[in-house]
Amino acid sequence: MITWNNLDTLTSYQELEKAARVNLAEAMTGDKGAERVKKYSVPMAEGLVYYYAAKQVDDTVLDALKKLADEAQLAEKFKALYNGEVINTGEKRLVLHHMTRGQLGDAVTADGVDKRTFYKQQQERIAEFANKVHNGEITNAAGEKFTTVVQIGIGGSDLGPRAMYLALENWAKKNGTFKMEAKFISNVDPDDAAAVLYGIDVAHSIFVLVSKSGTTLETLTNESFVKDALKNAGLDASKHMIAVTSETSPLAKSSDYLAAFFMDDYIGGRYSSTSAVGGAVLSLAFGPEVFAQFLKGAAEADKLAAEADATKNAAMLDALIGVYERNVLGYPCTAVLPYSQALSRFPAHLQQLDMESNGKSVNRFGEPVNYVTGPVIFGEPGTNGQHSFYQLLHQGTDIVPLQFVGFKKNQMDTDVVIQGSTSQQKLCANVAAQIMAFACGKADENRNKNFEGGRPSSIIIGEQVNPGALGALLAHFENKVMFQGFLWNVNSFDQEGVQLGKVLAKRVLAHETDGALKAFSDLLEI
């Protein structure tokens, strides 16, 4: 029997609050620190490993976290989710994104079809379409091959696929699987679409219109923008555009597209990278086999996330430590810091994934909660971040837990030895140094130069950013966010908080405003 209880009503949470605080600087100093690095790690999928020695935990805290995982029934709740329970209570929907990459539990039938079969079929249809584009069976009206793919979408229909494309672009070029360049148009700012259109050859471009709802203002506006550009170039827009949407959306039945591929209401936008939403652009850019490897990595991570013992389940443990930091230690933010240029947009994706999922003040039954929920997420790739906001992270008045990601090898195999080390070694040296600088600090008589330390971090280490590792990394964070939602007893799968602004913007455009809204509209000359 599953019961959904608020975090502060759980006995194990009250015990966790009583556990002695770990002095991180002390714990990480000398041999003790080295021992912790050996001891506090969990293997993840695709050779990744989650290291949490530099978190403010010890065996007592970990034991309390394990009890919390059990009492909050995290494993059971995940099982209920993948077996097709209505976990998205706000919208009364199932939550099935795991099924886009594998069958974790029971078969689930919804809308009269087996859902795993449905997602697989869409993936196969996309693969077939992509292969035809690559081998020249599907061409532009002049019979010439398409060379560029442009995704039009916003939010979940942009951030994940864009971050994944950027993560694999150079890997694919190096490994001979690069098929087409991809571009992305998301913002309703006309300069976004104009800049992309300016930089491409529209006659050889295929556009992927992605909108789950088929009603998003920005996306529909940008579609018209692109259609105009195609028309002005004397081209038939319907021969240059495909759609990815849900079968119930207004776009689904339109004849304006060369082809349409489907996801459904059981996949939240921010969880849709492994569905047709990511599948179309990634299969066109890198080939369906690369997309399949990416899915395999995600599926492997999902399997590991089903493990009930929190100390053997990286996503669950990461979630528990995050809740400990947020609710017991009182830290307001989390910084995601990938030491990999390939992951330059990964933090932007995680911002939506985490903050749109768990930025809630009511529990899954709509009742206010008496504790803090999702943290503010931000980040930049290292080492760039070091020369930007790390000052505050090291010496600011807030303690910001850090989530590092690092890889032993770079993607391009091109490197240079300067002063006895490669650039890759310099990159990795920096992340190791930062972990210790944050954890242990450095005493200085000059207060301005003093580092207090005690600033917790974890690091995920892998061999290289490749499709499998990327899938595993993506799924790790999706599962982490899901487990945190279970702990906070919030519904992580709706996003009512984005509605009000949309309604007011419509009112502004219809000139139905008064008071301060009218005053701001006038200032902006709308």
Ligand SMILES: O=P(O)(O)OC[C@H]1O[C@H](O)[C@H](O)[C@@H](O)[C@@H]1O
């Ligand atoms: O895919 P769409 O239906 O166009 O939605 C695009 C995005 O816009 C919405 O406002 C939500 O905040 C996002 O969760 C969603 O991913």
